[in-house]
Amino acid sequence: MKKYTYTEKKDTRSGFGAGLSELGKTNPNVVALCADLTGSLKMDAFAKDHPERFFQVGIAEANMIGIAAGLTIGGKIPFTGTFANFSTGRVYDQIRQSVAYSDKNVKICASHAGLTLGEDGATHQILEDLGLMKMLPGMVVINPCDYNQTKAATIAIADHHGPVYLRFGRPTVPNFTPADQKFEIGKAVMLNEGTDVSIFATGHLVWKAIEAGEQLAAQGISAEIINIHTIKPLDNSAVINSAKKTKCVVTAEEHQMNGGLGDSIAQLLARELPTPLEMVAVNDSFGESGTPAQLMTKYGLDAINIVEAAKKVIARKA
Amino acid sequence: MASTAELEKIVTQVRRDIIRMVHAVNSGHPGGSLGCTEYLVALYFDIMKHNPSKFTMDGVGEDLFFLSNGHISPVFYSVLARSGYFPVKELATFRKLNSRLQGHPTTHEHLEGVRMASGSLGQGLSNAIGAALAKKLNKDNSIVYSLHGDGELQEGQIWEAAMYASAKNVDNLIATVDMNGQQIDGSTDKVLNMGSLRAKFEAFGWHVLDLEKGNDMASVVNALNTAKTHTGKGKPVIILMKTEMGNGVDFMMGSHKWHGVAPNDEQLAQALNQNAETLGDY
Ligand SMILES: Cc1ncc(C[n+]2csc(CCOP(=O)(O)OP(=O)(O)O)c2C)c(N)n1
Ligand SMILES: [Mg+2]
Numbered sequence: 001m002k003k004y005t006y007t008e009k010k011d012t013r014s015g016f017g018a019g020l021s022e023l024g025k026t027n028p029n030v031v032a033l034c035a036d037l038t039g040s041l042k043m044d045a046f047a048k049d050h051p052e053r054f055f056q057v058g059i060a061e062a063n064m065i066g067i068a069a070g071l072t073i074g075g076k077i078p079f080t081g082t083f084a085n086f087s088t089g090r091v092y093d094q095i096r097q098s099v100a101y102s103d104k105n106v107k108i109c110a111s112h113a114g115l116t117l118g119e120d121g122a123t124h125q126i127l128e129d130l131g132l133m134k135m136l137p138g139m140v141v142i143n144p145c146d147y148n149q150t151k152a153a154t155i156a157i158a159d160h161h162g163p164v165y166l167r168f169g170r171p172t173v174p175n176f177t178p179a180d181q182k183f184e185i186g187k188a189v190m191l192n193e194g195t196d197v198s199i200f201a202t203g204h205l206v207w208k209a210i211e212a213g214e215q216l217a218a219q220g221i222s223a224e225i226i227n228i229h230t231i232k233p234l235d236n237s238a239v240i241n242s243a244k245k246t247k248c249v250v251t252a253e254e255h256q257m258n259g260g261l262g263d264s265i266a267q268l269l270a271r272e273l274p275t276p277l278e279m280v281a282v283n284d285s286f287g288e289s290g291t292p293a294q295l296m297t298k299y300g301l302d303a304i305n306i307v308e309a310a311k312k313v314i315a316r317k318a
Numbered sequence: 319m320a321s322t323a324e325l326e327k328i329v330t331q332v333r334r335d336i337i338r339m340v341h342a343v344n345s346g347h348p349g350g351s352l353g354c355t356e357y358l359v360a361l362y363f364d365i366m367k368h369n370p371s372k373f374t375m376d377g378v379g380e381d382l383f384f385l386s387n388g389h390i391s392p393v394f395y396s397v398l399a400r401s402g403y404f405p406v407k408e409l410a411t412f413r414k415l416n417s418r419l420q421g422h423p424t425t426h427e428h429l430e431g432v433r434m435a436s437g438s439l440g441q442g443l444s445n446a447i448g449a450a451l452a453k454k455l456n457k458d459n460s461i462v463y464s465l466h467g468d469g470e471l472q473e474g475q476i477w478e479a480a481m482y483a484s485a486k487n488v489d490n491l492i493a494t495v496d497m498n499g500q501q502i503d504g505s506t507d508k509v510l511n512m513g514s515l516r517a518k519f520e521a522f523g524w525h526v527l528d529l530e531k532g533n534d535m536a537s538v539v540n541a542l543n544t545a546k547t548h549t550g551k552g553k554p555v556i557i558l559m560k561t562e563m564g565n566g567v568d569f570m571m572g573s574h575k576w577h578g579v580a581p582n583d584e585q586l587a588q589a590l591n592q593n594a595e596t597l598g599d600y
Pocket of ligand 2: 467468469496497498499500501
């Protein structure tokens with residue numbers, strides 16, 4: 001198992017803030033909108049450096065999405081910022097009609113996704129956002145794993161013409177992606193080559209997949225670990241090639257089983273290469289209040305859950 | 319500048335187009351379309367600075383229009399075609415399979431003149447504000463126009479947008495409300511009485527203009543020109559435009575029943591009789 005180290009734990013939302021700041025300096029067409037969560041989204045630096053390009057819309061997310069769509073007419077590249085729940089479910093129809101169907105170059109940037117939002121509880125912990133967004137035709141859906149990758153993704157999506165959903169989170173997590181790693185939309189990142197089982201993880205579950213890989217290696221199991229930072233378009237060949245080699249698959253994500261990464265991979269494999277598959281995800285349930293760590297444990301999203309899923313799926317191989 | 323008589327000639331033809339389009343596919347929304355014909359003809363043939371023969375999405379240096387009440391697509395399509403955005407004969411494809419003239423307007427099929435999909439009500443004011451902000455950033459001192467149904471104002475997003483536009487001084491925007499007093503289930507007063515829209519928009523910080531005769535061409539042109547003089551003064555501008563649903567066809571006038579119903583063959587003949595062919599049917 002390849003050794004992964006990190007010097008610091010950082011939050012992915014700060015990666016977004018840093019990426020946005022850099023875009024502010026390099027791309028005069030980038031504008032940003034926020035619905036009263038500038039600090040939480042780490043958009044303060046952009047707002048301070050580019051007041052003329054920063055739009056504080058107040059607590060009015062539907063209006064924010066509509067304004068963002070309008071701003072693209074005239075060549076602006078709007079980045080909207082609010083919590084993942086209010087970035088998707090709250091404004092689904094606005095995104096559907098004014099952004100996706102109208103093919104507008106809007107970047108919907110969503111923080112505090114999933115259980116790791118923590119104590120605020122289920123009203124704020126959206127676990128359905130990837131599904132909602134990936135169902136929209138033409139929408140690109142990205143869930144990077146750490147600070148460096150989120151920063152790189154933020155910068156990369158400005159150069160992609162079309163609607164993008166960029167999902168990140170609140171807690172600090174190991175920052176291990178090399179700072180100079182180029183972000184390629186739709187291109188999976190091979191973290192460890194292995195032979196016994198393929199683990200496809202996204203977002204905060206990527207580091208947990210690395211920890212699981214180490215535990216599995218200690219037990220003599222060789223896990224292939226792949227970071228699927230882009231849920232849509234899915235890197236089909238990365239999934240199929242790995243599944244061909246290992247003949248069994250585990251998916252891991254901080255999202256409902258319905259509609260998430262596992263669901264996309266299961267759909268692909270069912271069509272192209274039927275393969276035993278286990279999903280580490282929230283199983284048709286809302287979250288609740290607690291610390292991020294407690295919640296990840298209670299809802300079965302820890303490294304140990306990936307290890308168990310791997311052993312189970314290996315046992316299912318024909 | 320077009321004369322009132324010239325504009326009225328176009329209005330009559332557009333009314334014919336609307337009736338024929340919805341009759342041909344036995345669907346679509348004639349009522350609101352007929353009531354807003356003078357407004358759209360005035361806008362596209364007299365008021366707006368625009369370039370129909372060279373449509374670009376960004377519309378740099380042009381005035382822009384957003385139809386928020388997308389169900390009145392027949393009048394929008396007819397006016398776009400008649401002003402030169404796309405061939406008039408394409409009106410015959412309205413609501414048919416593989417058409418660019420979808421039931422509700424969309425950019426998806428690349429129809430020249432359409433910059434935003436609409437149909438799900440309540441979104442167009444936000445879109446227009448966004449476009450107006452982009453114009454300001456680009457130092458483009460053109461005007462952004464939008465049209466809304468009165469029933470549509472029951473949507474919460476309209477009021478989010480209304481609050482924003484005045485708080486942030488979006489003063490290169492002229493919104494218009496089609497005050498026909500009707501919506502699907504009956505009169506707006508019965509369905510959900512909105513009280514004084516003038517008082518509401520004033521309270522939201524807008525410059526409010528009343529247009530009592532929204533089906534009288536000279537009055538419409540005059541109101542739009544007056545509205546223009548109020549742009550650039552720190553406040554968004556709104557015209558409360560009284561119209562008659564179904565105007566121009568006697569049996570359709572003033573009733574919500576013709577919001578979304580097409581005429582039968584006999585009714586078509588009757589309606590066309592009341593609107594002479596002035597520019598040639600498509
Ligand atoms: C969000 C949304 N809800 C409901 C509808 C269905 N609908 C279409 S038109 C309409 C009535 C609109 O009334 P108004 O804005 O006054 O337009 P008018 O009937 O006068 O043309 C309704 C309810 C819709 N298109 N969008
Ligand atoms: Mg009405």
